[in-house]
Amino acid sequence: MGAQMTMQTTPEHLEYVLRLGDAALIHGQRLSEWCGHAPVLEEDMAMANMALDLIGQARLLLTHAGKLEGQGRDEDALAFLRHEGQYRNPTLCEMPNTDFAHTIVKAFLLGSFNLLLWERLGGSGDAELAAIAAKSLKEARYHAEHTGDWVIRLGDGTEESHRRAQAALDVLWPYTNELFAPNATDDAVSAAGIGPAWAELAAEWEAAVLPVLKAATLTVPARTPFQSYGKFGRHSEYMGHLLAHMQHLPRSFPGATW
Amino acid sequence: MLTEAQAWQALDAVEDPEIPVVSVTELGIVREVVAEGDALRVVVTPTYSGCPATELIAESIVDALKAAGAGAVTVETRLSPAWSTDWIADDARAKLRAYGIVPPQSAAPGGGQVVRFMSRTLPCPRCGSTRTTRLSEFGSTACKALYRCEDCREPFEYFKPI
Ligand SMILES: [Zn+2]
Numbered sequence: 182m183g184a185q186m187t188m189q190t191t192p193e194h195l196e197y198v199l200r201l202g203d204a205a206l207i208h209g210q211r212l213s214e215w216c217g218h219a220p221v222l223e224e225d226m227a228m229a230n231m232a233l234d235l236i237g238q239a240r241l242l243l244t245h246a247g248k249l250e251g252q253g254r255d256e257d258a259l260a261f262l263r264h265e266g267q268y269r270n271p272t273l274c275e276m277p278n279t280d281f282a283h284t285i286v287k288a289f290l291l292g293s294f295n296l297l298l299w300e301r302l303g304g305s306g307d308a309e310l311a312a313i314a315a316k317s318l319k320e321a322r323y324h325a326e327h328t329g330d331w332v333i334r335l336g337d338g339t340e341e342s343h344r345r346a347q348a349a350l351d352v353l354w355p356y357t358n359e360l361f362a363p364n365a366t367d368d369a370v371s372a373a374g375i376g377p378a379w380a381e382l383a384a385e386w387e388a389a390v391l392p393v394l395k396a397a398t399l400t401v402p403a404r405t406p407f408q409s410y411g412k413f414g415r416h417s418e419y420m421g422h423l424l425a426h427m428q429h430l431p432r433s434f435p436g437a438t439w
Numbered sequence: 440m441l442t443e444a445q446a447w448q449a450l451d452a453v454e455d456p457e458i459p460v461v462s463v464t465e466l467g468i469v470r471e472v473v474a475e476g477d478a479l480r481v482v483v484t485p486t487y488s489g490c491p492a493t494e495l496i497a498e499s500i501v502d503a504l505k506a507a508g509a510g511a512v513t514v515e516t517r518l519s520p521a522w523s524t525d526w527i528a529d530d531a532r533a534k535l536r537a538y539g540i541v542p543p544q545s546a547a548p549g550g551g552q553v554v555r556f557m558s559r560t561l562p563c564p565r566c567g568s569t570r571t572t573r574l575s576e577f578g579s580t581a582c583k584a585l586y587r588c589e590d591c592r593e594p595f596e597y598f599k600p601i
Contacts, residue, residue: 223575223585230577237489241518293553300551312519316488318551319521319601320581325553327576333555389553396555 190249193369196269197376198249198310199259200366200412201298202242203270205317206260207420208291209235210427211278220281227327231288234320241313248309261431265420272411273356275420282335282345287353289328293389294360295321297382306374329393336397343398350399355407360386362408440477441509447472449507450481453499456492457580460538463496467526470517477510484522487581487601523547524582524600535598539564540583543600563588564595571595 212232219225243256273291278284299321302314335346360379367378394401409417430437441449450472453463463469463483471482481500485493497514504512524543527535532542541561560569568590576599578585583596 223577226579226585227575227577230581233489233491234487234581235489237485237487241488296551296553308519312521313488316485316518316521319523319547320487322548322551322553323576323599323601326555329553330555330576393555 190251191369191373193366194307194373194375195246195249196366197370198242198246198307200269200271201310202239202246202259203268204274204291204295204412205235205242206239207268207270207274207423208288209233209239210423211274211276212284212288214278215284224281228284231324231327234317234324238313238317238320241316245309245313257431261428265416265424266414268416268420268424269412269414271356271359272409272417273353273359275411275417275423276353276356277419279349279352280345282342283349283353285328285331285335286346286349288324289332289393290353290357290390292321292325292328293393294357294382294386296325297385297389298377298379301377301382305376307376310375325389332393332399333397336394336399346397347399350394351402354402355405356409358404358407359409359412362412364413441474441479441504441507443472443474443479445507446474446479446481446504446509449503449509450500453496453503456495456499458535458538458540460534461527461531463500465528465531465534467528468496468522469500479504479509479512480515481512482515482517484517484520486522490581522601524598527598536564539595541586541595541597543598545600547600559597561586561597563591563593565593566591573597 209232212228212235215225215228217225219228239260240256243259247254247256247259273287276287299314299318303311303318305311305314332346335342361383363378363380367380370376371378391401447464450464450469451462455461455463455466468483468486469481470484473480483497500514501512525547527542535542541564544559544561561571562569563571566588568588570589571586572589574585574587574594576584578596582598584599585594586597587594
């Protein structure tokens, strides 16, 4: 902990940690929307548990970001009191649930990515980030397992479940381009030994994801030049609605506790 | 005021709020107790990042130590090294089983390897049958998976290794 305080915090370092924190927060918020609505009780519990892990990770990451920023903002101020353009989550995280297949495919694509990211961040030169990563890795493994099993069940299941899983993959796949888009923040953070440039994880991620999609008998869409820009602060039309819902209570009743 | 040994003894009586048959010390979440003059500092580590019991556990620790005669008590959270089910005490494993929760059957997996459709042969904690099926990787709390016994038809939970 002492080390990170004496380490010179760069804007890129803060930006990188915000991306991680916001990705966990917004993905967790979307998963939590299933609470009470999942197709079966077991999945209701699974979604809620994964959401809880992600929001727990977001709390740790945003608390850390607040300290790096050094302006007295805590996890709540960062989670609830920023404007849309200040969130740094990849667009994929904010995509709507649509149906169970969309959520499962999305959580699998993101979960497989998180697994690789946390594994690499376990060796971060930022000691606090390394500790959060080592903890999150244990949780991410169960998320990737659970959602990957479901991708195969749905894709290689009934005609209807296959149709829905394929439709979800067709919609969501182009948004994975953003995860691996090179950028100056990643370059600086990678050079400083804080974490990998996400683009470095592309080949390993495909090696983890493609065999599962194949086992699920799903057709992987061809790569297109499509780019989304959520991690740069330019979000989809879905983000405003998500934030209105998520921020409503803390903005209407500042400082409320229960 | 309390000595460190007395403090550990008092903490042995603090139950996990979600699994009240095991104590916070048996679960291995109390990492250190340090006496600093009249004050005590207790270092705890969370089981899961989002475990909603974490704050309640910290309160229970303070209450138990004060009731045992401690002066000022602070609870500090430490993330590293990350909590592992490998730290659960042997007696606690037997208590979990008697309570209907199968304790972790293997050491915590390392790294980022993923196992697909993991099939574990878990003995039913009620009838001992090994004809059991996993219903979900997630149970009533993040730390457990949900299983069903095909012989006695009762559901049961499994404490997942992490
Ligand atoms: Zn049985």
